[in-house]
Amino acid sequence: MTSPGPISTRPVLSDMAIFAGVLILVAGVLHLLTAIAAIAGRDIFVVTEDQVFLVDVTAWGWVHLVIAVLFVGAGAGIVTGKTWGYLAGIVMAAISILDNFLFASIYPFWALVMIAIDVLVIWALARQLAIE
Template sequence: MTSPASTPTRPALNDMTIFAGVLILITGLLHLMAAIAAIAGRDIFVVTEDQVFLVDVSVWGWVHLVIAALIIIAGIGVVTGKTWGYLAGIVMASVSILDNFLFAPIYPFWALVIIAIDILVIWALARQLSAG
């Protein structure tokens, strides 16, 4: 009697994976909406002269646009069950937290909502990787 050869396992595509994938895609879309508003020069952002990280709002828009593209790519990887998508999702959610922490003085509520979603994404993806 022979034992079956071990096959490499990849993270399973289950409810938690779909949850994390959908949340990270939502985060990417939220970054995209913030990018469009900032690049278009909308007056929804609060810019004061006494901010620690004083950067032009349109620069933040371009930063959000790049991050949105990378987050959406990672989200597609997560939803399709790719291991690189899980790792990229955790990295991009971490980058998103840092970005929104710096963006919080300009648009506080929006930044805090995205940070909360990113924390859920990191939790769900880390849980999947540790279970897999």
């Protein structure tokens, strides 16, 4: 008689969880790049006096830096299959949508791309939570 071998008790990650985990890690890196550019005071951000939301670009860079760190933490939780990672990912993606909505007046195309990534992350994580 053959033995079945070692049995793993670790949860199996679905394709959606892997997709969401990788996507949220990519979004974290993109937030980090935005933070570095904003904190360094690069001239790629257009700030005019007639904007709806007047923000200090350097302060906004620090906000993006905090979001980037939290995104990487949530991404680590997701790719290790932790339920708290899924919930943290949904919350962080929702916060990122709000952040990028306010950031859209400074750098509109980048903000819209980030919002699209955040919506995909929320969709994938909500679907994964519904399966469990």
